[in-house]
Amino acid sequence: MTVTVRLFAVARQRAGAPEVLVELPDPATVADLKRAVAGQHPALAPLLPGMMVAVSAEYAGEDRRIGPDDEVALIPPVSGG
Amino acid sequence: MIQITDQPIDHASLTDRVRSPRAGAVCTFLGTTRELTGGRTTRHLDYEAYPVMAEKTLAELEGQALSRWPLQEVAIVHRVGRVELGEISVVVAVSAPHRKDAFEACQWLMDTIKEVVPIWKKETWADGTEEWVHPGLDAVGGRPEG
Numbered sequence: 747m748t749v750t751v752r753l754f755a756v757a758r759q760r761a762g763a764p765e766v767l768v769e770l771p772d773p774a775t776v777a778d779l780k781r782a783v784a785g786q787h788p789a790l791a792p793l794l795p796g797m798m799v800a801v802s803a804e805y806a807g808e809d810r811r812i813g814p815d816d817e818v819a820l821i822p823p824v825s826g827g
Numbered sequence: 828m829i830q831i832t833d834q835p836i837d838h839a840s841l842t843d844r845v846r847s848p849r850a851g852a853v854c855t856f857l858g859t860t861r862e863l864t865g866g867r868t869t870r871h872l873d874y875e876a877y878p879v880m881a882e883k884t885l886a887e888l889e890g891q892a893l894s895r896w897p898l899q900e901v902a903i904v905h906r907v908g909r910v911e912l913g914e915i916s917v918v919v920a921v922s923a924p925h926r927k928d929a930f931e932a933c934q935w936l937m938d939t940i941k942e943v944v945p946i947w948k949k950e951t952w953a954d955g956t957e958e959w960v961h962p963g964l965d966a967v968g969g970r971p972e973g
Contacts, residue, residue, distance in 0.1 A: 754947060796961070
């Protein structure tokens with residue numbers, strides 16, 4: 747399946763786009779997604795160890811399943827305030 | 828009350844919003860753009876949010892604060908876009924019957940916002956260089972807490 751991954755801040759800057767597409771097996775987990783992003787979008791690979799993944803606008807652990815209709819985002823360390 | 832806005836924040840109206848005859852204590856925190864950080868001069872900050880998740884996360888924090896302390900009202904507003912020196916990027920206003928709860932809840936909310944809410948700032952320094960602030964992310968460097 748193809749999943750759209752939203753990007754913010756330095757990740758958006760490195761990718762040069764507000765989102766990227768990744769090809770994933772179906773079903774897939776957050777861990778699969780991170781591997782797929784690193785492989786398919788090398789510009790993001792150095793950032794991945796420090797980023798969280800959000801699925802449906804909630805922080806998600808490595809085992810969280812991702813479906814074709816889920817909204818997925820990479821969350822770099824936050825710095826609001 | 829939770830809001831993400833690209834407009835200047837009226838902190839006085841937010842303070843008034845949480846005031847109540849039942850509250851003997853009102854604590855309002857303002858986060859503002861600081862000119863000097865570790866000897867470097869900031870020109871301005873730009874904030875970016877993941878709006879849906881930021882509002883959802885802020886609402887969760889508001890709920891947690893309301894269950895943890897006996898509060899009357901909570902108002903949290905965070906700005907996105909360019910924030911010039913001295914301007915307000917975030918307001919946390921809390922009212923409670925007694926000051927200890929108001930102080931504690933306000934500090935906990937602000938500290939936790941900085942840890943979990945998906946909002947990011949980009950520094951533009953006086954020399955024109957720019958950098959996203961991502962504490963602990965080795966690949967980009969960072970800036971001291973604050």
